[in-house]
Amino acid sequence: MTKFTALLGAALLSLTASNAFAADVTIVKFQSNDCATCVAVDSQLNSALAMVGSQKVEEITIDSSNALKWEVSAHHAFDKNVVPQFNKWVGLTGFAAVVDSKTQRTLGCISDRTDVYKAANFIKKSAGLPHDRAVANRSSEFQCPPTYNVDPGE
Numbered sequence: 001m002t003k004f005t006a007l008l009g010a011a012l013l014s015l016t017a018s019n020a021f022a023a024d025v026t027i028v029k030f031q032s033n034d035c036a037t038c039v040a041v042d043s044q045l046n047s048a049l050a051m052v053g054s055q056k057v058e059e060i061t062i063d064s065s066n067a068l069k070w071e072v073s074a075h076h077a078f079d080k081n082v083v084p085q086f087n088k089w090v091g092l093t094g095f096a097a098v099v100d101s102k103t104q105r106t107l108g109c110i111s112d113r114t115d116v117y118k119a120a121n122f123i124k125k126s127a128g129l130p131h132d133r134a135v136a137n138r139s140s141e142f143q144c145p146p147t148y149n150v151d152p153g154e
Contacts, residue, residue, distance in 0.1 A: 023058035025107075025127040028077075028085050029096040033065040037094035040112040044119060045096050048110070051120035056127040058101075064091050092148035098126050108142030 029045060031038040049059060060076050063069040070090070077086035084104055085097050098107045107126045110119045117135065122142055124131035 023101050023127075024056040025058075025123060026080055026082055026099045026101050027057065027059040027096050027110075027123070028080075028082050028099055029059060029061045030089055030093050031061060031063055031065075032069075032093045035093040037112040041094055041096060041110070044112065044114065044116050045110060047116045048120040048123060051117070052123050052127070052129065054124075054127060054129055056129060057123055059096075062086055062090055064093065087149060089145065089148050092145060095145060097144060098123060098142070100126070106144060109144035110142065114141065 027045065027049070029041070031042070045059070049057065058080070060080050060082065062073040062077060064073065073090070074086060077083050081101065081104060082097075082099050085099055085106060089097070094112060096110045098110065099105065100107055108122060110122075118141065121131045121135045
């Protein structure tokens with residue numbers, strides 16, 4: 001009985017620990033092999049995430065280069081709870097969506113034209129991290145592209 005109690009306690013502790021370290025913000029990067037701006041977005045995003053440097057932010061990639069990568073990306077979207085963003089923009093590339101991990105709400109998007117410092121500041125603000133209040137984070141700077149996929153039933 002004590003072994004069972006110890007195992008149960010360890011299982012509950014690991015579940016609690018994994019939820020305690022869950023990211024507050026998920027960066028969903030949309031790319032494919034034939035995307036002209038994806039390299040620039042990837043570079044800017046890597047620099048911005050290096051400036052953020054927090055476990056409160058995680059990044060996933062939605063790659064629509066081919067059917068296999070598309071399917072793997074669908075599984076990643078499901079695992080990271082960003083299915084609404086996947087459904088809305090899969091197939092459209094060259095940007096990254098900043099998503100609130102708890103509410104699944106898209107907070108804004110980062111493109112190849114977004115300043116790296118402002119992108120890092122926006123991600124920090126979205127994750128509830130200390131950020132530079134002097135930098136304007138106007139929502140117009142982080143607008144997302146229009147919906148790419150429309151339900152044929154609508």
